[in-house]
Amino acid sequence: MKYVVLIYSNPATWETMPAAERDRVLGIHNRLIDELTKSGEMLRVDGLGHPSNTKTVRVREGSQVVTDGPFSEAKEQLAGVWALDVDSIERAIEVSAPIAEYDTVEIRPLMDLSGLEM
């Protein structure tokens, strides 16, 4: 089963975090990425730029409006995306939990082009 793990993060949390704590938490991220890559479960890892670098684009009644900053005004913004291929949702939760100490992790299944007739 393929899932994306959407990692939502409050940039302020990370800016004010003591260096040692930051290193510890990033160490957990790196260890997990390494483990999941070696086990053949990690399909892709992406880190996103700071939310202030976001452009939000809308086309309404034919005219394009581009604004600076993210669409959502929430404090926690999308900061990273993993794509996993794992045996079960339980496994996806198990490997995502260690990075949810400060961040919030959302796991969503990827839609598949395969299907069974009924």
Add this chain to the structure above:
Amino acid sequence: MTADTEIDDLLRGLAPQVLGALIRRYGRFEDGEDAVQEALIAAAVQWPAQGIPDNPRGWLITVASRRLTDELRGETARRRREETVASLAAPDEPSAPAPDDDATADRDDTLKLLLLCCHPALSPASQIALTLRAVGGLTTDQIARAFLVPEATMAQRISRAKQTIRSAGTRFTLPPEGERAERLRAVLHVLYLIFNEGYTATSGPDLQRVELSAEAIRLARDLNRLLPDDGEVAGLLALMLLTDARRPARTREDGSLVPLAEQDRTRWNHDVIREGVALITATLASAAVGPYQLQAAIAAVHDEAATADETDWQQIVILYDLLAVIAPNPMVTLNQAVAISMVRGPAAGLESLEKLDRDGRLAGHHRLDAVRAHLLEMAGDVVAAQAGYRSAARRTTSLPEQRYLESRAARLEPGDGSSDR
């Protein structure tokens, strides 16, 4: 093109034999497997230009042995293990083609390899990857494309699987009699998963993509030749044939799904159906019955009906009743409910779904919602049926299934004249 396909088929058939011969000589599955891959790739490059050698099997064993001994020499030199280098440098057989007392050994090797690749210490995804490479002779790139994952990911999966096998201390021998049946079940399950991965694909033929259902059928045929008296092996092969035969009719050109009841049965592959029916008929008459045989028998009843209305549902109910006794699981109960509703009406079918509600394992599964919606539609409860289809459509992670379920819900929209099919 044809010559290349011929070479490809030849190579893939020889792959497990060559690997088996190497493991018997050098005793190392993981290194032997790499060496065989390299030899297969060398052959795929050289043979089309230079012609197929007189003894293709011997050629592959020679090339793979050379790769392996080079590899082992380098490794042992690094580790300064002088005593092993002597024995590794002088394989007990020269690189001349192996004599053909190997026919029996080849048969055993393929079986041993299948059992090794489906070792219980491995995850299903790893079992599948390793089986396709070591026994199927596919390259990592081909396997990766078939499963729509990056090649690097698949390479990691295979390499991790080989490490796991090494650390489990697995030997290249048949498991003890007492374990063999259970280990063989794991092999059958892996072949079944490979088949389904190929069968459920809805996109058109992709030249870049290996056809996994054909690959699974090929491996099941090999296994059936090795173990002709095993009813479940024959049952699995028959199930694959009887299912695959319907493939031309199960999707429309745009990739949308056609339910069994609406398929154009003239498009089914009737030669394959005949083969599958003959196989399952002979097997049921001679072997101890098992779940794959029963599923094949159910598929045969569907395939033998010229129209959906002529389906012998009574027979299907009996077969599901048996299946529910010997291999009970919620999916069996679900399919049983459909069959019951076709014989005794939708109310009886809905009643048997209540068992699944209490059981809870299928709670929230889109197929439970979809079947319930279908039975409610049969019962004339349009509102509940529509809600059921919509719920199933939200829950499935398959785009074609979602599209189908949404179309069923839309047909029940009040005032839509197309709902009375």
